[in-house]
Amino acid sequence: MNRLQEKYPTEIENTLAKYPPDQKRAAVMPLLYLAQREYGYISKQALQEISEILDVPVTEIGQLVGFYTLYHDQPGGKYRIQVCTDLPCALRGAEEFLEQLCENLGIRVGETTPDGLITIEAVMCLAGCDRAPLFQVQTAEGLTYHENQSVESAMKLIRTWQSIP
Amino acid sequence: MTNKMITLTIDGIQVTVPEGTNIVDAAKKAGIDIPVFCYHPKMKPVGMCRMCLVEVGRPVVDRNTGEFVRNEDGSLKIQFNPKLETGCTTLVSEGMVVINTSDKVKRGRKDILEFLLTSHPLDCPICDKGGECPLQNLTMAHGPGTSRFLFDEKKHLLKHYPLGELIYLDQERCIQCGRCIRFQEELVDDPVIGFSQRGRSLQIVTFSEPGFDSIFSGNTTDICPVGALTTADFRFGARPWELNAAASICQQCAVGCNLTLNVRREAAAGGKVVIKRVMPRQNEWVNEIWICDKGRFGYHYTEAPERLTQPLIRKEGELVPVSWEEALGFVAERFRQAGKGLLTLASGRLSNEDLFNLRKLSEGLGGKIALYTQMSGGEQVMQVGLAKESNLAELGQGDAILVIASDLHQEAPIWWLRVKQAAERGATLIVAHPRPTRLEKFAKHVLRYRYGDEAGLLLAMLNSLSAKRPALPERVSTLWRDDQVQAAAKAFAEAQNAVIFFGNEGVGLQASQALAQACLNLLLATNHAGRPNNGLIPVWQRPNDQGAWELGWRPLPNLDEAISQANAIYVVACDPAGDNPTLPLTPDFLVVQDLFLTATAKLAHVVLPALPFTEREGSLVNGERRVQRYYPAVPPRPSARADFTITGQLGKLLGIDLEDRLASKVMLRIAAEVPAFSGITYTALAYAPEQWPIIGREDLYYGGTTYENKQGIGVQLPNALQQGEQVTLTWPSLAQATEINGGLLAVPVTKLYDSGSTLVHSKLLDQRRVAAVLWIHPDEAAAHAVQEGDLVHLQFGEASAMATAILDKTVPQGVILLPRSAGIPLLEPCAAQLKVVERSYER
Amino acid sequence: MKRPYLLLRHREIPDLNDLTVYRQHGGFEAFRKAVTSMRPQEVIEVVKASGLRGRGGAGFPTGLKWSFIDNKNWPHYVVANADESEPGTFKDREIMEGNPFQFLEGLMIAAYAVQANVAYIYLRGEFWQLAHQLDRRIQQLHNAGLLGDRLFGTDFSLRIYTHLGAGAYICGEETALLESLEGKLGQPRLRPPFPPSVGLFGKPTIVNNVETLANVPLIIEHGAEWYRSFGTEKSPGVKIFCLSGRVNRPGNYELPLGTPFRELIFEHGKGIPDGKKIKAIMAAGASSALIVADDRALDTPMDYESVPTLGAQLGSASIIVIDETVSVDWLIRKTVHFFQHESCGKCTPCREGTYWMKHIVDRIYRGEASQNDVELLYDVASQMRGKCLCALGEFSIEAVLSAIERFPQDFAARVAQKEPAL
């Protein structure tokens, strides 16, 4: 059974329509996002399904997951907080921000809170250097930017997630 | 490809090479080595490893006149690029000056090597590649003396990572040259391994099931320039310098790939010399530098403990060991008695020398001979077979290749590869098959026909080309009007050179004769016979079927009858009773000569133990009619003898003059008697001209560890046309379609990894071996109430079998496909009745 | 007198990212003009004459690039490079958020100029929201008859699609971008052939940066001469300077090319916080050499010709300001980590060199290194120079070499101090 194909026929069709019919492989990145939305991460099963949809060998799909940082082959927190600590942000206190945020959450960079809600990660430049500290939040649904942050504002945001049942 | 030649200077040596050549190859032709890791002469350059850095200067061109600017002394003014360039990705240009030895170049290479070594483990002493490692060799030649990289900071990765059960990866040793990945993608269209991660973490990964799912995987271990990829067969088996090498020829199919068998005396084997690995040996006319995994891993039967060790004679119902003297004496006596009643049944597993002696023995006694085969057409091949002086590598733009009734990928992998490459060079590929095969992707014309219509299809092609249209049976009478048939026929007819490969999927023994004749007609009528790079190639199932035909062996149209009439039967290198348990094999006297105690041998009165190809000499004729010789690699087991020797010794006892000692002398007799072989000697077969690319010398980094061919590329036989004979076009009579009486047409198909008596000894291949299954179209399955996974009882005439059903949309309607050599006694297409006997409900 | 904005017009015109508003301000007239009254070649000539140079970093003349399109091989593609991943760069994002239609119009004119019927926008994966906004806007253009078949009753048809990357800096390099768009690992291709001959799906392709394209409608509307009235002779036009790091007012500043560093940093950026002194400038994000921020440097015009006189490049004009409190060994540790993380791994010097450098800078920063290690770092970086397959590897050593050459005292201090700081 192909869960992606069955659940998202229109999305898949629309995605494929973007590329020439003989270049279906180009649709692999959007479909990996779709798989991540469906499964929360990119499982072997998902790779198999994409391979079937695109008629591309599964290795040629699987190999991308490790290359691109926004794909995850392991489940993580529901919210992945990705703090930019690259040079420009670091010059504006991003590293301290990250450190304090970690302290507040009681986890280290790369770890997930015990309730499985939050994973915290340090990432490279997010193209928001003038509004540091900033982070993006990656969920199965997509990505949102949160700029000009303080630990207080970040914790406030996190609390809204925690209150969602 | 243009024929324009370019002259340049490399290290002061003037070189002239075709336009489009890169600097590395140009240098190689001039005898200058530019070190490479990622570049491989059989693949497109990628410029990744940056090892091949050279200084490049180009003549300065005057912008206004377009002419070269000259120095005062008249020489060309050369401008050097301040940066080093990668020789593998830089094409030569007129007047170019390349420097390969300056300090700058040396320094550049040392830098790159130092980078590579920062992450490379220094485990050469325990590495399989140690001794034949390009990285090791180049480090000695160009590398830094000491490491400035802190050992503690080295990246530690998995050292024994199975990419599959056949190939292991040492992630630490991998230098990310990508050769293996590119080989799989570019050359064999199996992109089942790839890079994942990035930067220093870049890794080879596979997600295929089973891992590294490719029938060519072993080749990556030859071209891997370090010890990162190793075969499960050879890993930690031995150090390369402890190995002796013997030239050989693969015996698994009709391609005849050139091999080198690496052997070593081993304490673990009781001090015996054993085969450690099978390597390809370069023959650009046959297998280039590749072999398939069946050839590489399928040799274990030659060393199987189950091999026959002594002559056996049936005494009081039991086969008991006897001396050779007794056995030969007994057999000679009974053969003499049988006289004309002797039937000798042998297969194309034997060498030319064996087959020649066997025929002579039989003739001397007035007996009959029969070739044990399910496919016919060898005579047509002798008439219009691929002409002498041909090389499939020369086919390309303007040429055509037709493949009919054969799944080359499974039946003759290296031909599949060579045909694919010809298509990629621009040759028009026509694939005619009742079901889709892996070659189709590269075809310009795909012709789908019904099993049984193969000869009719070719005749229809011919009909479409001319106004004179001989009548064809109704089933195929209007085919010639089909647009696709017409287009394919036209393309074939208009091709400069054209080759036909024909196989026997869905074709019985009789029908294959008609198919071969139809091939002959098409070739002859379109003037594609008798000149190099044209002609017919049979996809035989055994390595020397063609040799058997050349030496006068023919299949009998009614083998059952011949068997029942014979008084004595001499069965050599085949197992008719195993293949068909209903065969009435009960003559007065049955002798079986083989490697194993086959089903037929179990019925025999005398069993004679023969030697496998690894323990003796011999020669074979491949489907391209190239005669090639193989050499002994390991000493013969003392109790067994070569087939031609056994037959020769029987001859001696019977007063028939046969050579029983030297295969080379048998060849002299063949050459004297068989016109096509005229002039062929073992010396001629050992002729080994220089080949391009240059492979397997000191510079292993260039082509890999494939062996250089010093023992002969063989000799192609001239076909009848080339020998000045007349070949005429005759119309084959087409067989009636098989009656299926409400059942389904059962068609045996060849799978590379079968479960036949030789391959079962390679335990390594257990997971890939085909089981007793039947493939059926889902609609047909529904009509017969068959479900996926069902155990189905099959009845074909007298014979019956059980097989597990696999639903497969590519199977034509009205048909079931069954693997050959998987325990199902089906040799020819025939009607089958199905009955589900057991259903597995887990799912 | 204040010069009106050319690219960041949304800062003056509210709701410019609304199609109606954009059209009220003359939006898509340039596109209509090009398609209905100019031959493709004429469009290319005007852009050539304007002297517009690529804003993605390399500064290659845009019109010239367009003229290289191979007209013997079809179809053609245009790809907007919206990967914007160079640390310190955040201009394309502002354009696409604030003034998206001007960028889209530029992309459409480019497509017309090279007769491409399909254009892709490759956005870095992080621009997920932005991509969805663009998708909606592209739909609006379809509904308004500005995209689709037979535009303005001519034979020209055009479709635009967005494509999201997934977190890889290297995908900003145009050939890696094309590989990624084709669904492969984002690793650079060998060049030649260049994309205008062999690009996306093996077809002739023009890749341009978002900001580059945003200039195009204005050039078509007002002409090449008008455009040349901004900037310098060799670097005409305006540029968005991304100002970040230790300044009081970081942000995007649209200024004519040739504006001196001093004006950007001290007038527009309002100087350094806490009255600290400026120490160094990086002009092209993490890919820059460190410029010693002396008076000569501060008075140097920011254009493609002048910045190299300081031993650096203008690149994407991502100006990162470093003040006296920053030790450059800390700084290059950040840049080296970045490049190490982003190296695609395809070529040896970059893959191994960045990894090696990372270990050395870490040791230096941890205070576990000696002067020999600083020299080794310098060696390793020099050893990479000129040998990498693409510019990423070459960029990765710029900061390292210039830091060691121009700020030796920072290293000496760190080596002597033998314990981590900052």
Ligand SMILES: Cc1cc2nc3c(=O)[nH]c(=O)nc-3n(C[C@H](O)[C@H](O)[C@H](O)COP(=O)(O)O)c2cc1C
């Ligand atoms: C490592 C690397 C990263 C790059 N990143 C970007 C980028 O994020 N955005 C961009 O527009 N150009 C980037 N470029 C430049 C592109 O390769 C290319 O030159 C540019 O897209 C061409 O457009 P332009 O001529 O309009 O500048 C990068 C180049 C390299 C070598």
Ligand code: SF4
């Ligand atoms: S495994 Fe071998 S061939 Fe493959 S990339 Fe690594 S070093 Fe190259």
Ligand code: FES
């Ligand atoms: S870069 Fe030329 S051989 Fe690898």
